Amino acid sequence: MKNKRLVILGAGESGVGTAILGKQKGYEVFVSDFGKIKEAYKEVLRDNGLDWEEGGHTETKILDADVVMKSPGIPDTAAIVDQLRAKGVQVISEIEFASKYTNATIVGITGSNGKTTTASLTYALLKDGLNVGLGGNIGKSFAELVSEGNYKNYVLELSSFQLDGIETFAPHIAVLTNLSPDHLDRYEYDYKKYIASKFRITMNQTEDDYFIYDGDDPDIKNWLDSHEIKAKKLPFSLQREVQEGACIKDNNILLTIDNTQHTMPIAQLGLQGQHNTKNAMAATTVATLLKIRKATIRECLESFQGVEHRLEKVLKINNVMYINDSKATNVNATFYALDSMETPTVWIVGGVDKGNDYTQLLPLVNEKVKAIICLGVDNEKIKQSFGNIVDLMVETAGMEEAVKVAYKIAERNDTVLLSPACASFDLFENYEDRGRQFKNAIRNL
The missing domain is CATH 3.90.190.20 (Mur ligase, C-terminal domain)
Structure with missing residues (x-):
């Protein structure tokens, strides 16, 4: 029986990571980039003996795919994507492809802003107590991390483009930091389509999973008011007290999960500013769900200094x-x-x-x-x-x-x-x- 053919559109971080994982899993792999491929990525493709092209797409080599991984930078409206869909070929994102090859616990973090800081902080909170990898839209691709096979947990920063290409992907813990209009050029200038894209992070979650979100965000509230989700909801809020989730009380972050309360003084946060308090609340909720010790969380929140290129x-x-x-x-x-x-x-x-x-x-x-x-x-x-x-x-x-x-x-x-x-x-x-x-x-x- 001949190997299934995996075609990868785009040879950036996600494309090259998927190529490595695809080859490891026995696919016949072909990588095609409409533009120029960076020298560092070409080296990886060569070292792994992978078939690739740049500066255009050879249709005959692409249209006979069994499955296609489309890099997040390529819009759904690209001509080659239309042709694949017309042929009934499955077109997915790297996140979807890689998730089939791991049983690890996945924390998926998305949002218009704060997702990199929240993902980096969450990873920092987890890494002393758990075997965890950080990737997705930050650092290494999820596919490359899965190919290394070293991790029992993943923290993934996820963009709306990555979520657009999922079908079965379901993080055990999903975080939505906030919503504001972004990338509308990719969503026909329709903010509702962009919001729907972000909420795909929870679409395959079950009652055993968790959805952590900004309880002060009006766009998130409106969407949740009109759509059912199965995951257990844990909001974080600076404006009101919440029964379950995180809020502020007496200058402390007060976190309530399953009737158990945990507190953390805001004054001691390494990152100051209201938006960073929210990022800290989201990350602390994740760490608490994954049973990280309170002392570890506290030390890490005090010392965390933020990410490059963000204030x-x-x-x-x-x-x-x-x-x-x-x-x-x-x-x-x-x-x-x-x-x-x-x-x-x-x-x-x-x-x-x-x-x-x-x-x-x-x-x-x-x-x-x-x-x-x-x-x-x-x-x-x-x-x-x-x-x-x-x-x-x-x-x-x-x-x-x-x-x-x-x-x-x-x-x-x-x-x-x-x-x-x-x-x-x-x-x-x-x-x-x-x-x-x-x-x-x-x-x-």
């Missing part, structure tokens, strides 16, 4: 603090960043607009921002939204120029904040590249 303090020069928030790829993330500024701010913003609505930022910009530096190929919308609010707005063509302009504008006790509210693909490879270029430019001042 990361870079340097202080002439009493001006430079902060890298390159991970803010949507308006809501930038809202948190501006909200946490305590000194006059020079704000570097811009990139690929995904259908952004900047109105929610207007009061914060009015209150905190003294100058705006546009960093993007097309800055029209930013100029229209904030032109009347700030006295100074400068357009720049790249990161080095943006940082030099910020250096000239900023005065003692100001903050220079890179928080783009946009995707990075016009001038940079990704948000990490953007953040690193920002840090390098500051060090070269």
Whole structure:
């Protein structure tokens, strides 16, 4: 009997990880990337003796697939995906493919913002007591981790694109950090479709599973009011007391699960700010469900310093603090960043607009921002939204120029904040590249 044919579209982290796992599981594997494949990934493909192509798709080699793994960056509307679906070929995400080959306990974390911080913090809370791997949309792909076969537990950061391609995937614990409009260019500019995509994380859960979510988020509440889910619901809230889940009482995080209460003082959290309190509540709920010792949770929450490119303090020069928030790829993330500024701010913003609505930022910009530096190929919308609010707005063509302009504008006790509210693909490879270029430019001042 001939081996099943696995075709992989896209040779990034998820594609190459799936190729390794597919070969290990006896599939005949073919990898096809419409663009250029990075040299590091080519090496992995060669070392594993895998068949691949770049710079276009050879239809005959793709359409005879038994199953296709589509990388999250490729939209469902791509011509080759339409052709596969018309032929009745199963098209899934790497998360779906890899989940078939592990019996581990899976914690899946999604949301418009905070998912990387929450996933990193959850992993930090679990790793002393459990055998656990961290992956998905952060670090290594889930498929590669599964191929290594070392873990009994996984913490996975999951994007809506990864969830779009699942059919049976069911995390034992699902976390939805929050909802705000993002990636609407991939959802026909329909926010409801994006919300439905995020809630796919719970669609295959059973009564024995848990769904942890922001109980203050109106979009989450509305969806739960009109849809049934089977998993046990555990909200976290800063605004009200909850019977089950996490809330704030007397400056403590109060967590109630199965009538047992646990407390943790907020003042001792390593990460400050309301959104980080929520991230801590979500992560603590997961750790408690997985029986991590209270003392371990407390120590870890106190020492955790956050993730790179998320409100990361870079340097202080002439009493001006430079902060890298390159991970803010949507308006809501930038809202948190501006909200946490305590000194006059020079704000570097811009990139690929995904259908952004900047109105929610207007009061914060009015209150905190003294100058705006546009960093993007097309800055029209930013100029229209904030032109009347700030006295100074400068357009720049790249990161080095943006940082030099910020250096000239900023005065003692100001903050220079890179928080783009946009995707990075016009001038940079990704948000990490953007953040690193920002840090390098500051060090070269």
